[in-house]
Amino acid sequence: MKIAVASGKGGTGKTLVATNLFNVIQKSGFAVDLIDCDAEEPNALQFIQADLLTQKSVTQNIPVIDKDACTFCGKCQEYCHYNAIVVLPELQHIQVVEDLCHDCGACEYACQAGAISWKTKKTGTILTYAVNHGSSLIEGRIEIGVYSSVPLIKEALRISPQHQLAILDAPPGTSCPFIATVGSADFVILVTEPTPFGLNDLMLSVEILQQLDKPFGIIINRAGLGDHRVYDFIAENKLLLLGEIPFDPRIAKSYSEGKLITDSMPNYQKHFSQLFSRIKKHLQYDRNSYT
Structure with a gap:
């Protein structure tokens, strides 16, 4: 099972959700991969204690014309x-x-x-790290000046250890890197915030996932900040609301220090465990509905 954590815009808390969901699952003894697909600015490693195992250069063929x-x-x-x-x-x-x-x-x-031959150009690097309980963190890092991160994302997904579960930390936005990430997922968590920008980008993300026929649910981060239009949109369109993370300065402080809230604020361990249970139940219901 692959669960992508995505958002229509940056800064909504996508990595917060991805890293803490990974943390709770792997500490339960379940082998899981966390794949940081935000190759332009990967940051999951800042929150996860891990040891480097391997690194692989990703290259692309470029035509040379005589x-x-x-x-x-x-x-x-x-x-x-x-x-x-x-x-x-x-x-x-x-x-x-x-x-x-x-x-x-x-x-x-x-x-x-x-008249055409080929040369090789390095486009990025994929680093694989070992985490406790047999889990792993895979990180893609694009080379400076490379136009598209899509080939790097696809390669990171391809070489992951293929445990029973993978969490995909998607790039922000709704462009090609977003689609390359969510396209391989069995379920997508959309992280948004109750602001006009959050609503606008949530609507774009929802439209794309519906076109891709991907099951998804929504988490509202910084709940209590902003207005209720995000909630109205979810209710009017009968979308799955997975949960909320409150607007809390303690969360921002923990995040700024590179700490996981499921470690520094133990009540969130239960919160993210319940999130995982809801996703599993939804996927089971969705699969049964087609049988």
């Missing part, structure tokens, strides 16, 4: 759906825009002159 062999026919540009090749036949000029290349190989297929 201008002496190139006929400047423009077929490679025509076949490239990502606009990563610029051809100016009248100037006998051709150029690869490396940041836009997706390593799909269409350009090589299109080239009849055999």
Whole structure:
């Protein structure tokens, strides 16, 4: 089972939920993976005591065009759906825009002159850490200047130890990295806040998950702050409200010190254990409804 923890915007408490849910599950003796898919700014490791086991470089193939062999026919540009090749036949000029290349190989297929070879470019690193009770933390870190973190996220998901349960800490927003993460999940926890920004981005996230036909539930963080429009939206659309985390300065203090609230504030151990139980019950009900 893969549970993704996501949000339509940054700063809602997504990592707070992901790390504390992981902490409660792994301390119960259940082997679980925490995969930090926010490759542009991973921070789960700041809250988890772990020992580095392995690290792996992730690379991408980039086309190299031999201008002496190139006929400047423009077929490679025509076949490239990502606009990563610029051809100016009248100037006998051709150029690869490396940041836009997706390593799909269409350009090589299109080239009849055999002018395309390949070079390797490092796009990021995946680090695997050992945590207590046989659990693990997998972290993707993208290289500075790399345009897309999607290949790195997919590789991190692929090489995870494949325990019975994985918690995926998704990137913020609703763009391609978000979709790459939640697309592999069996259930998605959407973390929001009771503010106009929180509602707007929750609506975007809900729309995407409904299009992907992904089961999901919502946690409202900083409950008691803001207004009730988030609650009205959830009620009107008959969405699953998994729970609330109150607006509490003690939580902010614990988080700023790199501490897990399930350790520093023991009452939250029960809170997150109950959250996990609700998700399991919902998934079981959802699966039974299709049988």
